[in-house]
Amino acid sequence: MAVIDDTRGVLVVRIVYDGPALSGKTTSLKALARGVGREITTPQETAGRTLFFDWVDYVGGLFDGRQIRCQIVSVPGQLDLAERRRMLLETADAVVLVLDTREHEWEFSRGWVARTVPACRSKDPPVGLVLQANKRDAPDAVPSETMRLALAKIGPIAVVPSTATTGEGIREAFVMAVRLALDRVRALAASGRLAVGKPAEDNPEELLDRLRGAETGPARILDAEHGRELARALDEHELAAAFQGKSTVARASSSPPAPSSDAEPETVFVPDPMMPGGMIWPPVDGRALLHEVATLEIRPTRVGRADWAGSGSGFRFHSASSALFFDPERARTELLEWARLHTSNHQHLSAGRAVILADAGAGRLRLWQIVRSEATLRERLAAALPSPDPSHLAAELLSVALQLSAARDFFATTTVNLPCTLWTVGTNPGARPAFVGLMPGRESRLAPEPSGYELLSRELSPQLRELRRSRVDYAQVVEEITALADVTRYEAPAGWLSELVQRT
Structure with a gap:
């Protein structure tokens, strides 16, 4: 439902918190609302159970000079309210899946992931998903490695451990979800499909009306050229870190780098799932894959002036010796060509792949492949x-x-x-x-x-x-x-x- 609200000068995205009943969705949103100093609205509940949704409005960060407004909603988890859940998920730009990861709930939670991921990936462009692995403080919480191996069979999924009752992991899951939503916005803008106009639902009252049967008129669509301009502009801005009001993520310069010696040592590549948009392909699944890799502490090495390479925990990294760029525009052009190469041959390739541009120090960028290892x-x-x-x-x-x-x-x-x-x-x-x-x-x-x-x-x-x-x-x-x-x-x-x- 991402839309440029040109009457207010904001980009509106919706982050939907999904999960079964009693998984911790409402508790997570309450903790998030406290953290950002916002009110949480719950139109109707019974015995503490959400019947329609929870709603939090948060504004922060910039996109093409516009503030980013996040409509944060949770779905009802009860099975008899599945249609309301479906309608809310249909509007998501990113999904935070809150699941109970205790031993006796894990198989049910894993099944929920397996059913939700295909629905998110079937969208065009795909909707990014963050698994907020909740109740990690429980003594019978499933081991992290068990989770990782099980989820790897489903698809690229960013996993953030959390304890909703204490607020641990809540901010991290939200910030990652917004990153994924902006990656999706970039893809919509580049293809001329980013809507402009009033959001379909501008407040919780309007969303409640929609769930009860009301409809709103369609928003107009950006032309392709304007969309591409906005996609490029998104590379120049990033979401301000939630709760802090300023960015903590390094961004590659868009201006020519200062001259540097080719012999100057390179910055060692460290996977960073919060790296700027426009530097990862595919934009949504690639960031989720990068998030998984970042937890594994794999560090590539180099012999002399040969290629960089690294492997371990089911992944391989590689960067050719020639894949070092002093000109950011040339580096981005190369990333685009690699994206086209993968896209045109995707039916022949294994899943679990990403191509990224990473800071190599001294104004340089290096192109990396990350590939999930498969049985040969x-x-x-x-x-x-x-x-x-x-x-x-x-x-x-x-x-x-x-x-x-x-x-x-x-x-x-x-x-x-x-x-x-x-x-x-x-x-x-x-x-x-x-x-x-x-x-x-x-x-x-x-x-x-x-x-x-x-x-x-x-x-x-x-x-x-x-x-x-x-x-x-x-x-x-x-x-x-x-x-x-x-x-x-x-x-x-x-x-x-x-x-x-x-x-x-």
């Missing part, structure tokens, strides 16, 4: 090799060969040559192949990958030679593969694998 064909093969059952090992070898060959055919439709190896192809037999490695640069000179028998020979011959050396039943493995190839004769890779094992 190499890891699947390594797990199968020790199997004492020749038929099981043969079936696994054939499955890997089929997936590798399918990936080669699928990757042939990309706009950049993607390495097709055991290390760069994900293992998921029931889905289309996915490239799980680091994205090659858009000016990459990688030669096209071999196909057919040549590809299988390059990737599998070392493993087959080791099998022949180490297993006394290698001949039986060959027989099993040959038999499988006869059964699946219509699958060309089966024949190639059969030929390969017999030649090895």
Whole structure:
């Protein structure tokens, strides 16, 4: 529902607090209202249970010279009020999902996340989501690592631990949500879809009327050129830190940097989810991913003047030695080109990716890739090799060969040559192949990958030679593969694998 209210000169965004009953939504909004010195309005409640919504109005920060007005509302959590919840979520520019993370509530809470994330991601542009992991002070709170691993299977989610009764984590969750909302505003403006006019609901009374059936007229839409100007302008402003009235986040300069020596040491990259907008792609999911990475304390290293790289806790960082920029405009242009490269090939890529521009010190910017690690064909093969059952090992070898060959055919439709190896192809037999490695640069000179028998020979011959050396039943493995190839004769890779094992 983001809208430029040109009668008051403000940008209006709505932050919706979602979650089941008794998860801590109202308690969180009360703590937030106290922190910003605002009143909380609850049109109707019964025994402390919200029946429509809670409402807090907060103004702070700038967008294109306009103040940012946040309409902060919570949904009713009762199941019989699900339609009211749905209507409020439809208006969200960002969602703060308040969930009980105690052991006995975790499975229910995880299911709530799994149902809510697809709804947020289905919007265009997607609605950012912050998980406010509540009740972390409880002795039976689920371990943070357990949460992280479970949520990683759902999608990029920014997680902020909280104890709503004491106010811990409330501010951090809200500020992160506003960041995500502004990322969405930027995407709307760039595509000419940022509305201008009076907000559909300007106060809690109007929102209550809407929930009871009233409707308001549509706002007019910014033309694309004005939208792009506002999107660029948003890069020049950032939300003032809540409760402080001033920014605590460093911003890359938009003017040419002061001359610096190329030999001057670079600032070590530290993931910062509160970095300025316009420096992260994708704008919403990328910031959520960055928030997750920031909690893992991964620090990339560099050998001499080579590439920067880092890995750990299920993520990989990488920045090419040449990805250092002295001109901010050139750096932003490069970020845009990388965004286009990812967008045009997104069907071939694994999820959990971000490209960012980070401060490298002395007026310089460095372009980074962050990629969530996924299981690879190499890891699947390594797990199968020790199997004492020749038929099981043969079936696994054939499955890997089929997936590798399918990936080669699928990757042939990309706009950049993607390495097709055991290390760069994900293992998921029931889905289309996915490239799980680091994205090659858009000016990459990688030669096209071999196909057919040549590809299988390059990737599998070392493993087959080791099998022949180490297993006394290698001949039986060959027989099993040959038999499988006869059964699946219509699958060309089966024949190639059969030929390969017999030649090895």
